[in-house]
Amino acid sequence: GAVVSQHPSRVICKSGTSVKIECRSLDFQATTMFWYRQFPKQSLMLMATSNEGSKATYEQGVEKDKFLINHASLTLSTLTVTSAHPEDSSFYICSARDGPKPNYGYTFGSGTRLTVV
């Protein structure tokens, strides 16, 4: 089945630095990728939707200059948390859809635990 690889699984960074998280579809072309943020004991909050070759669509309240998303190829999307602060500490999960419609499969990465100190 479809596999999405997310890297790194854990990262600790100093406040003020930037962190890049990668999301790769390994055996399919992901026309659309999604980035979520999950707080402890809470549901997934959609941050943005990225389509290959175009700008990401950010959800209301998500700072696009802080959370930079690049979807340069059909198999790779990256999320860069710029000038990270402790409040950015969270669990970030990417998801990729292997087709244009919602009834296509949504495959999730294993998540990245970001801790900003």
Next chain:
Amino acid sequence: AQSVAQPEDQVNVAEGNPLTVKCTYSVSGNPYLFWYVQYPNRGLQFLLKYITGDNLVKGSYGFEAEFNKSQTSFHLKKPSALVSDSALYFCAAGNSGYSTLTFGKGTMLLVSP
């Protein structure tokens, strides 16, 4: 706007007993419904989905879900729970007009030995 409700924060069940995790949805048009499971510090794993066809959908690890259009529900069930089923379960919904899924808040399932 579409929405998904999981009314229970936590479900407790003894091993060997049947389990049900509830989900109701609000989607315009024909719904696409999904169940995912999440283990600690891991991403979501797909369990099953309903797009069309039989109302009873069978998925991974012995789980099944029943689509009930009149009650707008898609409850997750398993005839005999295992301790290893203990995890966080998410219901999600979409339709042909939406490119994204809407998730419920999740239900923690705890199966006791």
